[in-house]
Amino acid sequence: MLQAALRSGTAHRRSVFELFPRRLPEGRRYGVVAGVGRALDALEAFTFDDAALAALDGVVDAPTLDWLAGYRFTGDVWGYAEGETYFPYSPLVTVEASFAEAVLLETVLLSIYNHDAAIASAASRMTLVAGDRPCIEMGSRRTHEEAAVACARAAYVAGFATSSNLAARQRYDVPTAGTSAHSFTLLHDTEEQAFRAQVDALGVGTTLLVDTYDIREAVRLAVEVAGPGLGAVRLDSGDLGVLAHEVRAQLDDLGATGTRIVVTSDLDEFAIAGLAAAPVDGYGVGTQLVTGSGHPTCGFVYKLVSREGPDGSMVSVAKRSHDKISIGGRKFALRRRDARGTAEAEVVGIGVPPHDDGDDRPLLVPLVRDGEVVGRESLDAARARHLASRAELPAAAQQMSRGEPVIPTLHVEGTVEG
């Protein structure tokens, strides 16, 4: 495709691509943008080294190889900032560059956004229903080893407290927390020896896994070994709600009133919601987090919306023929809010945004200007943005049941620039 466009000369036409969702995953009330920081890293690193060029020899012709050898993105990118919530047709990323430069980014941008936003969108529902109780990401083993690092990062953006993925700590400063496995208990000749070994090494603040053999006996033993200052116990099987009540009562009887109860075992947002009334102090979430809780990808698309015509002017190539705005270009996007600050609508259009009465929050920020990344920020900034953006949504966003997007997307016509 690139080769054909280079040959015909159209590769250099100024083009605008837009990355957007046609819909939310079925039943979801809102989505969460994630992967922005990773996409900027990838864009910056997107060049073709000798090995890549050698692998493409025979796939594309010599002029195309030459062009790829010199490839570096020199265009502009605007987009939603990381952690922002999104709705159908939110213009999440707009790329403006030559066709050739912009089309090459299609796969890497879609991969990163489709994956990371799917994880963050699921994670946000989990942290929403978990309330003040921390969620711990521990799903690395259930997904591709590199995707796992991105999952830990996306989950943190969406409010998870920690991750068990140490590479995410190394690369993105995601706070980490570990736990011990059944194998650790089974390695020792008795459960008591296992608990003593762990407390000796990690102190009484550690979390002891108490469901390898008999839970009641293990809880008794755990407090005997660590004392009433034991940090936490973990339950990984059984009816977690019932068990949490029993264990809480036993811990309190033993004087370990400050010992927390952490539960794990194929939790998702529904299971977390179901445990809201149980005396649980933290949720470890694995498989359902890294698989997007039923929606492992977002279905974002990357479409050419406008490009230079033969006379040098921009031509809209949006498919909708009744679209009256023939001068294409990047969209604006606003989060319209009522007087109390609650989101009312996603307002999207082309041209100059309508007059802002103070309640419209602009959603697009510059990410790349003339090929230079200008939109980099800390993961904590993205996380804070997510919590603020989510808090702004109508209360229906908190319903875990299937439903419509909590706010409508309004396609408006901006005034034509000039």
Next chain:
Amino acid sequence: MLQAALRSGTAHRRSVFELFPRRLPEGRRYGVVAGVGRALDALEAFTFDDAALAALDGVVDAPTLDWLAGYRFTGDVWGYAEGETYFPYSPLVTVEASFAEAVLLETVLLSIYNHDAAIASAASRMTLVAGDRPCIEMGSRRTHEEAAVACARAAYVAGFATSSNLAARQRYDVPTAGTSAHSFTLLHDTEEQAFRAQVDALGVGTTLLVDTYDIREAVRLAVEVAGPGLGAVRLDSGDLGVLAHEVRAQLDDLGATGTRIVVTSDLDEFAIAGLAAAPVDGYGVGTQLVTGSGHPTCGFVYKLVSREGPDGSMVSVAKRSHDKISIGGRKFALRRRDARGTAEAEVVGIGVPPHDDGDDRPLLVPLVRDGEVVGRESLDAARARHLASRAELPAAAQQMSRGEPVIPTLHVEGTVEG
């Protein structure tokens, strides 16, 4: 966990871990082992460099950091070869080493096997129902950018003909095939210009996308531009079965009787099966392939099954208390076949396998011996194995409807060694 085990001295106990599935994904008839080659690469590269150690400083203590600095796997690994089919409790990987050495591999092995086998298991169903028609992997944009490369590789193992992922070509020699997008057509002032540009650059053997505007007009134009020797046309929307019949008739009328019809558009194994009677020559599969067609992960677990006791003898720590075999160790696994070579059962046990009457096919091969990889093979060997192993399954394996595993898993007691 490692720190506690190092401190208590139990870290050095000889241990046997097993990676296995408790069940197939709901309704599936068989699973496909994939990722073996990637796992061997990862195991070989599994060390802790200065950056990783620096990131762990403060997470673990100094003796643990020292131990990690010198980490290199020195144990043994046996497993199912890549491409083999599997069933509940198939002992897919057995790792024998010190507890510390073996437990560190848990996450990387589970990540790779859980991901790659999920993709291959979905891919195999697709290529099974596609029969002689080639399947093209084109899902990179719907999954994490590195997972995408692994998906292309796993799909190839499970019978896909090609992938659009060029990194998979570079790293694993997966055959690649490209296509053009709607944006390429929209970039040009007319569809005719787009077709001419593509044919000029890539020859008449190329595949032209014919559903950007009007399909009937585009097919006419495609043959006018490329001649009746046009390689293929691609349909990416609409009722693919109906359209394929119409386009076939039109192509034949135009004398383009050799022009193939490739279809894409959210295909999965059910859609492919539904197109069996349509004149389709190839299937491009994206989202449903890279998300495992409803089952994005396999649920494999990695469990300590046996470890050294205080007296140096091996102690089985398998949870099943009625297991009479107290001398733990690695399992054997056989594919039992009837006289005609059709698989009858997965036979799994501990000890010496039962006498082989010639119809039992051993499933375990050595993968790593004393830390050295011995089980590396070509991707084509894995692909050939998969096709042979699948062909051996009972005919019910070809049913796309939900059902039970096509063969039962028999847990047998081998004779105790000695």
